[in-house]
Structure formats: C-alpha cells, structure tokens
Amino acid sequence: MIDEEFERIFKRIREVEKRIREYMEDEIRKTMRSIREELAFAEGLFRPMWNHEGHLRPLYSINDRGSYYEILIDLPKADEKTIDVRFQGNLMFLRAKLKEEITFSGISGKGGETKFYEYREVIELPIVVDPNKVRIDIRKGIIRVLIYK
Amino acid sequence: MEIYREEWIGDFVLIEYKPIQLQRPSYAIISLPDTGLVSVISATHISKSLKLEEVAGIDSYTYFPPVAIISNKTLRSPIRIFTGNNLLVIYTEFMLPTSGLIQLAKILIDYLERKGVEYILLPSGLPVQNRFELEQLRTYYLATSPKALELVKNVEAVPFENGLLAGPYALLLKEFSRAKLNALLLLTESFLEFPDPEAAARSIDMISRIMGVAIDVKELIEQAELIRIRARDVMKNTLRGLAQMRKDMEYTVPLHT
Numbered sequence: 001m002i003d004e005e006f007e008r009i010f011k012r013i014r015e016v017e018k019r020i021r022e023y024m025e026d027e028i029r030k031t032m033r034s035i036r037e038e039l040a041f042a043e044g045l046f047r048p049m050w051n052h053e054g055h056l057r058p059l060y061s062i063n064d065r066g067s068y069y070e071i072l073i074d075l076p077k078a079d080e081k082t083i084d085v086r087f088q089g090n091l092m093f094l095r096a097k098l099k100e101e102i103t104f105s106g107i108s109g110k111g112g113e114t115k116f117y118e119y120r121e122v123i124e125l126p127i128v129v130d131p132n133k134v135r136i137d138i139r140k141g142i143i144r145v146l147i148y149k
Numbered sequence: 150m151e152i153y154r155e156e157w158i159g160d161f162v163l164i165e166y167k168p169i170q171l172q173r174p175s176y177a178i179i180s181l182p183d184t185g186l187v188s189v190i191s192a193t194h195i196s197k198s199l200k201l202e203e204v205a206g207i208d209s210y211t212y213f214p215p216v217a218i219i220s221n222k223t224l225r226s227p228i229r230i231f232t233g234n235n236l237l238v239i240y241t242e243f244m245l246p247t248s249g250l251i252q253l254a255k256i257l258i259d260y261l262e263r264k265g266v267e268y269i270l271l272p273s274g275l276p277v278q279n280r281f282e283l284e285q286l287r288t289y290y291l292a293t294s295p296k297a298l299e300l301v302k303n304v305e306a307v308p309f310e311n312g313l314l315a316g317p318y319a320l321l322l323k324e325f326s327r328a329k330l331n332a333l334l335l336l337t338e339s340f341l342e343f344p345d346p347e348a349a350a351r352s353i354d355m356i357s358r359i360m361g362v363a364i365d366v367k368e369l370i371e372q373a374e375l376i377r378i379r380a381r382d383v384m385k386n387t388l389r390g391l392a393q394m395r396k397d398m399e400y401t402v403p404l405h406t
Contacts, residue, residue, distance in 0.1 A: 048382070049381045049382050049385065056378065056381075057381075058381075059342065059343055059344075059381050059384055059385065061341075061342040061343075063278075072281060072340075072342070072343070074343040074344075074377060074381075076373070076374035076375070076377035076378050077374045077375065077378060102375065102378065104379065108219075137281075139281060139282075141374055141377070142281060142343070144281050
C-alpha cells in the first residue's frame with residue numbers, strides 16, 4: 001500500500017520533472033534563436049549591401065512552407081545565364097553576373113564611383129540540403145529555390 | 150539651408166523652407182517605408198514626375214538615428230515634404246518606432262489640417278505569398294469617411310473588407326479616422342521583403358486616376374531593375390522595423406469577421 005503510494009508520488013515527480021525540462025528546453029531554444037537573430041542583425045549592421053570591389057549582395061528571404069522551404073532571392077539586372085547556385089551542407093553559395101556594369105551615380109564617396117558587375121552571397125539555410133530535392137525557377141530577376149524536406 | 154519657419158512639437162521639429170499654399174481640391178500623399186517599399190517608390194516617382202519642390206522637413210533627435218541627409222549639397226530632414234499645385238507629399242525612407250509614429254501621426258493631423266488638405270492618400274503594399282507567380286496585381290482600398298470613399302468611385306480597386314493590418318499605415322489609418330480626416334488607404338499586392346516597383350506603378354496609376362493628373366509610369370517600369378538594386382539597403386532596414394511591428398500578423402486569419 002505504502003509502496004504503491006510512493007510509486008504514485010515518484011511517477012508524479014517524474015512527470016513534473018519532464019514538463020520542467022521541456023519548458024526549459026523550449027525557453028532556451030527561443031532565447032538562442034533570439035540571440036542568433038540579434039547577432040545576425042548586428043553583423044549585418046556594418047555589412048553593407050555592396051563592396052568597393054564591385055560585388056552586390058542580394059536581398060533574400062527564407063520561408064517554411066510546410067513540406068518545403070522557399071528561398072526567394074532578388075537579383076535585378078542579373079544575367080540569368082550566369083546564375084550559379086551551389087550547396088554545401090546547410091550553406092547555399094550564389095553568384096550571378098550583372099547584364100551590364102552599374103554605378104550608383106549621384107552618390108558621393110566610393111558608393112558613387114564603384115562599378116558593380118556581380119552578385120555574391122552565402123546563405124545559411126535551416127536544413128542540410130540534398131541537391132536532388134531542390135527545384136529552381138527564375139522569373140523577372142527573382143530566383144525561387146524550393147528545397148523539399 | 151534657409152529656414153522660413155521652425156516649430157518644435159513634442160520630440161519633433163518641423164522646418165519650413167518657404168510658405169506653402171495648396172490649390173483645391175488639395176491632396177497629401179504620406180509615404181512611409183512599408184511592404185515592398187511601394188509607398189516610397191510611388192512617392193519618389195510622383196515627386197519627380199510632377200517636379201514637386203521640397204518646401205519643408207520634419208526631424209527628431211529622439212526617434213531618428215543621428216543622420217544628416219544631403220541632397221544637392223543641401224542639408225535635409227529625415228522626413229521630407231514636397232509640394233506643387235494641389236499636392237503635398239510627405240516622404241521618409243526611415244522607420245520610426247511605434248512610440249514615435251504615434252506622436253508623428255498627431256503632428257501630421259495638425260499640420261495637414263492647418264495646410265487645408267482635403268484628402269490624404271496612403272499608398273502601400275499588401276504582402277501576398279504567391280507574388281512571385283502573380284501577373285495581375287489587385288489594389289484594395291479602405292476609406293476613413295464617405296467623402297474619401299467617393300475618391301475610388303471610378304478606379305479599379307476592391308474594398309478591403311476583412312482582415313488585419315499591421316505596421317505604420319495601420320496606425321496612421323486609426324489616428325486619421327479618429328481625427329475625422331478624409332484618408333484613403335490603397336494597398337496593392339506586392340512582395341513583402343523585396344522592393345516592388347511594379348506594385349508601385351499600379352499604385353501610382355490609382356493615384357493618377359483619383360487626382361485626375363497624368364503621371365506616366367513608363368520610366369518607372371523601364372528603371373524597375375535599377376530601382377530594385379538601389380532600394381536594397383532601405384528595404385533591409387525597413388524589414389527590421391516591420392518585424393518589430395509584427396507585420397506577420399497581416400497573414401493572420403481573424404475568427405470574427
């Protein structure tokens with residue numbers, strides 16, 4: 001009788017322990033995600049969207065669409081024939097030449113003098129990519145990469 | 150920079166470079182960075198096409214980072230005000246925090262009333278998940294008064310009947326409605342995270358029809374790719390602010406309609 005009572009109490013303690021552990025893991029995950037986002041933002045703060053060697057960084061977004069991830073990359077003025085996308089682990093390496101060299105005319109300083117000729121970016125993806133499960137579409141200077149889970 | 154009049158209102162300073170006199174019927178376009186930069190791209194094109202003159206600015210040392218804008222060797226404010234004939238364009242590329250936006254909304258209400266503005270146009274973008282595939286973009290409207298509703302009588306726009314709005318225009322719309330101003334929100338389907346000159350062209354076409362003023366968007370379409378390149382930094386900064394304003398809530402399906 002007493003054993004059964006103890007067993008019941010221990011079972012209850014184990015359940016509470018499990019819930020506390022899950023709650024703490026969840027909170028740590030949230031905090032880590034938030035810190036990662038803050039770090040990415042802080043890193044991006046001093047990382048302009050161009051460099052004086054003539055490279056542009058594109059805007060991109062990563063969206064979880066359930067059975068696949070959709071990565072959209074804005075590549076205005078890119079020569080579609082030169083778009084080069086490669087995967088290594090959870091990284092996506094992107095390069096694309098511009099159809100013509102461009103300058104930010106009217107802007108003082110290096111930004112107004114530099115001639116840009118290429119997009120370059122390394123994108124960190126939420127999963128390790130199997131290249132056989134990837135589909136790429138290009139439309140009006142935007143590329144859509146679908147990565148199936 | 151010659152200052153004609155300067156006025157401190159709360160944490161903001163309003164600087165006029167010359168007196169402003171609007172013809173009737175008078176319109177104001179308020180352009181704040183939001184979805185796809187539709188408003189910013191639209192206002193830039195309208196100001197250039199109609200050769201509007203920069204006549205005033207609004208600054209804040211509390212809500213803006215310490216930035217100086219230099220345009221044609223002249224210092225300008227983060228919020229720039231352009232005018233010509235019967236139109237006033239209030240334009241900024243900088244995101245304000247919500248607390249600053251509330252104060253700015255009240256300042257704009259007072260300012261627009263003092264300038265005798267009859268109609269306020271709020272062009273923006275409405276994020277759609279399948280924008281990548283869309284050819285035909287729809288524009289939705291929301292008016293704060295029956296008089297503002299009259300503006301869309303002869304334009305191809307659909308009423309925004311149910312849903313959630315989040316971001317700077319949601320706040321402006323609420324404040325303008327409370328102040329009983331004639332405001333019209335025009336939401337054109339667009340990318341959320343990329344500058345969308347195509348959506349801006351559609352928005353300009355609406356404004357052009359509403360005001361009865363010809364504004365050619367051919368050049369905007371031709372220059373669309375270049376605009377997308379130049380707008381990347383502004384878009385990047387805007388996204389950060391929109392995330393803080395819970396822009397993702399616009400995808401929420403409300404239970405009670």
